[in-house]
Amino acid sequence: MRHANLTGVAVASLLLAGVGQAQAQEGHEVEMNWVSVDGIEDSIGTITLEDSDHGLLLTPDLREMPPGVYGFHVHENPSCEPGENEDGEMEAAGEAGGHYDPEETDTHQGPYGDGHLGDLPVLIVNEDGEANLPVLAPRLTVEDIQDRSLMIHEGGDTYSDEPELGGGGGRMACGVVES
Numbered sequence: 001m002r003h004a005n006l007t008g009v010a011v012a013s014l015l016l017a018g019v020g021q022a023q024a025q026e027g028h029e030v031e032m033n034w035v036s037v038d039g040i041e042d043s044i045g046t047i048t049l050e051d052s053d054h055g056l057l058l059t060p061d062l063r064e065m066p067p068g069v070y071g072f073h074v075h076e077n078p079s080c081e082p083g084e085n086e087d088g089e090m091e092a093a094g095e096a097g098g099h100y101d102p103e104e105t106d107t108h109q110g111p112y113g114d115g116h117l118g119d120l121p122v123l124i125v126n127e128d129g130e131a132n133l134p135v136l137a138p139r140l141t142v143e144d145i146q147d148r149s150l151m152i153h154e155g156g157d158t159y160s161d162e163p164e165l166g167g168g169g170g171r172m173a174c175g176v177v178e179s
Contacts, residue, residue, distance in 0.1 A: 028142050030150055032062060032175040035092040037082050044173055045131075047150060055138035056145070060123060062131040062173075071153035071169070072123040072135070074100040078147045080174035093174040096149040110159030111137050117144065122157050146179040 027048035034041040045062035058072075075096035083094025099108075099118030109115030121135035154169030 027059070028177070030175040030177050032060075032150065032152070032173050033080065035080050035082070035171055035174045037090040037092055039082055040080050040174070047175065049142045049145070049177070051141050052136070055136050056140040056142060057134055057136055058120065058150075059134040060131040062123075062125070063129060065125045065129050065131060065173075067125050067127050067129060069156040070123045070125065070172075071155060071157035072120040073151045073153065073157075074118040074120065074137075074140070074145050074177075075149045075151050075174075076100050076118075078149055078176045078178070080149055080176060091171065093149070093151060093171040096151060096171070096174060100145065100148055108159055108161050110157075111135075111139070113159065115159075119157070119159060120150075123152055145177050148177050150175045150177060 027050040030047045030049065031043055032045055032047055033043050044064055045060065048059045048061070050057045050059070075093075075098065077095060077097040079095035080093045081095040082090050082092055083096075085091040085094055099116050101116035101118060103116070105114070105116050107115040108119055110119050111121050113119070117137075117139055120137050123131050123135070124133050125131045151171055152173040154172050
């Protein structure tokens with residue numbers, strides 16, 4: 001009996017893996033690149049975007065990153081080029097603008113709160129320098145973030161307004177979500 005249960009679990013796992021692979025092939029891929037004040041640099045991989053019954057599923061396939069937890073956001077403009085910040089200083093991926101906030105809430109409350117829509121769940125990079133754990137943004141769809149950019153920030157994210165940026169640091173990697 002136990003063998004039959006394990007066989008059923010194995011078959012179900014294979015079927016789900018096949019469905020996941022088929023969906024990944026149909027998903028919208030965003031190439032992610034290191035960014036600096038000098039411009040867009042080397043690719044670090046891709047993030048696949050897929051609509052699900054529970055919101056936007058973002059599946060990273062990133063490599064050669066420092067292990068840790070990083071702030072992850074949707075920014076309003078479809079650019080990863082450097083630009084001037086509010087203080088007139090050049091900033092990596094500054095042309096991406098601020099966090100996506102179509103309802104002008106001006107507040108960080110995380111992906112499950114009532115604040116701006118740019119907050120995504122944190123991105124986790126394992127000890128091998130790879131990020132491959134999917135995250136879910138329940139209030140977004142692929143269509144919502146087309147012609148915008150995805151940004152990975154140094155440091156984690158507190159999903160609050162104090163300190164500024166919800167605790168995220170400088171912009172370290174960026175990708176444009178094309179329509």
